[in-house]
Amino acid sequence: MFYDVYNEDCITGMRNHVKDGTVDCIFTDPPYGIEGDKLDVLYHRDESNVVDGYVEVPLETYDQFSKDWITECARCLRPGGSIYIVSGYTNLHHVLNALHGTDLQEVNHIVSKYSFGVSTKKKWVSSHYHILFWQKPDKGKQKRVFNTNVYYSDQKDSYHDRLDVQPMPRDYKPGQIKNKNQLSEDFIEKFILYSSNRGETIMDPFCGGFTTSRTALRFGRTFIGFEMNTNAFRTFLPTLEQVEEKEDPIPIDPSPEELEKRNKMRAGWAKKRAERKLVS
Ligand SMILES: C[S@@+](CC[C@H](N)C(=O)[O-])C[C@H]1O[C@@H](n2cnc3c(N)ncnc32)[C@H](O)[C@@H]1O
Numbered sequence: 001m002f003y004d005v006y007n008e009d010c011i012t013g014m015r016n017h018v019k020d021g022t023v024d025c026i027f028t029d030p031p032y033g034i035e036g037d038k039l040d041v042l043y044h045r046d047e048s049n050v051v052d053g054y055v056e057v058p059l060e061t062y063d064q065f066s067k068d069w070i071t072e073c074a075r076c077l078r079p080g081g082s083i084y085i086v087s088g089y090t091n092l093h094h095v096l097n098a099l100h101g102t103d104l105q106e107v108n109h110i111v112s113k114y115s116f117g118v119s120t121k122k123k124w125v126s127s128h129y130h131i132l133f134w135q136k137p138d139k140g141k142q143k144r145v146f147n148t149n150v151y152y153s154d155q156k157d158s159y160h161d162r163l164d165v166q167p168m169p170r171d172y173k174p175g176q177i178k179n180k181n182q183l184s185e186d187f188i189e190k191f192i193l194y195s196s197n198r199g200e201t202i203m204d205p206f207c208g209g210f211t212t213s214r215t216a217l218r219f220g221r222t223f224i225g226f227e228m229n230t231n232a233f234r235t236f237l238p239t240l241e242q243v244e245e246k247e248d249p250i251p252i253d254p255s256p257e258e259l260e261k262r263n264k265m266r267a268g269w270a271k272k273r274a275e276r277k278l279v280s
Helices: 011-018 036-041 059-076 092-100 155-161 185-195 211-218 229-243 258-278
Strands: 003-006 023-028 077-089 105-113 128-135 166-168 201-204 223-224
Touching: 003 211, 011 223, 023 059, 023 105, 059 077, 059 092, 077 092, 092 128, 128 211, 155 201, 166 211, 185 211, 201 211, 211 223, 211 229, 223 229
Parallel strands: 003 223, 023 077, 023 201, 105 166, 201 223
Antiparallel strands: 077 128, 105 128
16 A cells, blocks of 8 residues: 655645646545634534644635645646545635636536534525536546446446435544544545546545545555644554555446346437437
C-alpha cells in the first residue's frame, strides 16, 4: 500500500509535494466556512468522541481560500482527471466561483440527501449536501475514467445507481473516535470506484478522519493527502496501516428471467427505431 500524507496546510502542501498533472482523481470535503468548529455548541451536539482542533476557515477569507486550494487541485490533476467536492449550500457560490476560474469542466451536480438535518420550526429542514463533479479537459489518450459497471452489469440497474441524487449514509459507530463531519466510507467508495482504476492516485487535501484515504487504499489505489489539524492527523494516521486491501466488487447480473424480459423490450425498441428511420 502506498500513501503520502502530510500534517500541513494543503495549499502550500500541494505546491511543495505534488507535481503538475500527477493525480487521477480527487475526492474532498473542505471546511464549509460556517463556523464548523463551533457547531456542537450551537446545536447542542455531544461531541465527546470527536477529536479536537478542527480547522475552520473564516467567512471573510473563504472566497480566496477556495480559489487557492481549487487552483492547486486543477494543477495537480492529470488531463481527464476527476474532482469531487462536497459542499454545503451557504458558501457553495464561492466554491463554484473558484471552479469557474480554472480550466476544469463541469460534469455533474450531484445532490446528496441525508436523513439527519437539524430540526427547525419555521422553515424547511436542510437535509442535503452538494457534490460538484468536475474534470480536467481530456487530452489525446488521457480521458476521464467512468466505470459504469462497477456494481451492476446491466445498464438498467447501473442507470438507477448513477442518479444524481444520492443517499448519504451515516455511520453509526458508538464510542468510536471520529473527526467532526466525518463521511461514511461506503459513500466515498462509489465515487472512487466509478472515477478511478486500481493503481491510480487519489488525493484528498482535507483528510479529516482519513476516510477518503482508507477507501482509496482498500481498493488498491495510491493516496496523497493533507490535514492541518495535528490531533486528527496523529489520531487517524495509524488507521491507514490497518486497511485490508479488497478486490473491486463483482458486478451483479440481473436474473436470467429479468434479463430475457429486458432484452425482449430492447429488441422491440430497436425495431421501432429502425422503422422510424425508414419512414423519415
Ligand atoms: C469537513 S472536514 C473533512 C472530513 C473528512 N472528509 C472525513 O470524512 O473525516 C475538513 C477538514 O479539513 C481540515 N482543514 C481545514 N483547513 C485546512 C487546510 N488549509 N489544509 C488542510 N486541512 C485543512 C480540517 O481540520 C478538517 O479536518
